[in-house]
Amino acid sequence: MCEKCGCQTGMGTKPKVIDVNKSLFEANEKIGEQNRHHVERMGAVAINMISSPGAGKTTLLEATADALKDSVTFGVIEGDIETEKDAQRIRAKGIPAVQLTTGGACHLDASLVHHGIHELEHIVPGGRLDIIFIENVGNLVCPAAFYLGEHKRIVMVSVPEGSDKPAKYPRAFIGSDLFVISKADLLPYFDFSVEEAISEARRLNPSIDVLIISPKSGQGMDKWLDYLSGILK
């Protein structure tokens, strides 16, 4: 009972799902490890991409397809709550893509991605790829809590979102290997401090790499492709 107004809020009580969540997370970690081994058997590395809706994950993958189509083979697992829109955009670039729709859930989990890996393996000639990109549901919060079996995790913030985002959404930065600042062509038009964004990200995660890119203007795309080459070595 609320001590202030007497109503039955259960204020201050912890939700009762903690233990269930704990075992769910543990189960998820285990399946994530299996996904990782599965991806490695395909000769690939997996990259989990996390951002807000509309930060530019699909646009970056489209540009990556244009740049790498003759040198690197990759496939994409698209996570969305609804629609096949993102997978259709990727397929239009000649890249194999599997659409996972979560039917309401706010993140991908390892079990769903396990399905996606099987499906991707099935549609790729010989079942072999260099890279599997996993484009998570557009959400800067929940996906950060679920390991999918990725070798690298990327968190992306677009310039219009604002440079305060690392401080406000810390978990996504703590758990990521690379912080991509996207839509960099918009930097002259927005009050976005690259310095603030990077220093906050590095305060949370001192070893996080940073790239500032714009698939539209081409800025930083060479460094992005170098980053991918580095992972494949």
Next chain:
Amino acid sequence: MCEKCGCQTGMGTKPKVIDVNKSLFEANEKIGEQNRHHVERMGAVAINMISSPGAGKTTLLEATADALKDSVTFGVIEGDIETEKDAQRIRAKGIPAVQLTTGGACHLDASLVHHGIHELEHIVPGGRLDIIFIENVGNLVCPAAFYLGEHKRIVMVSVPEGSDKPAKYPRAFIGSDLFVISKADLLPYFDFSVEEAISEARRLNPSIDVLIISPKSGQGMDKWLDYLSGILK
């Protein structure tokens, strides 16, 4: 066991938290109703604002403070995972603001907002307000599932995010009264179809109102203020 590769994924099994979630949602609805009555006793209406990170919720509230400070009294309950940044921005406009930090959780729930209402009531002279804005955690997914006791729910999408967002994040639109397209001053520079955004939103929710606004250029701000007056009548 996965039928395809034999690994122990538990593929296809439903998470075991369904019943727990159901009772959590029921408890949340009940506290939400109490919040609503509490807000009404303060003479106010409550507005729950939902969007992706960086869509411009705080900026709209800052502009609303400038426009209404002599005619309407309002307070703000800010929901964030971490930091007091948004509440500080609102207080700088002379508006009472309470910061709720969820400590990792991806949404506000009714119990947390109940705390916020008490705190706001405490800092407002006489405990009376015309409007309480509840700025939810930046997330277009999870906040849509939690009724906070609001009289109106607003979903906001900014132009840089793209006009496919209603189709991709349906629940936020199904449950909202007003769809705000923000950062409208950027329409000339982005491939954002206002027609697509509105028609998808109305396909999901035929009675949803729509406003196209830019606090920066002033576009649509008169209609936004009219909308608020209409709620107060």
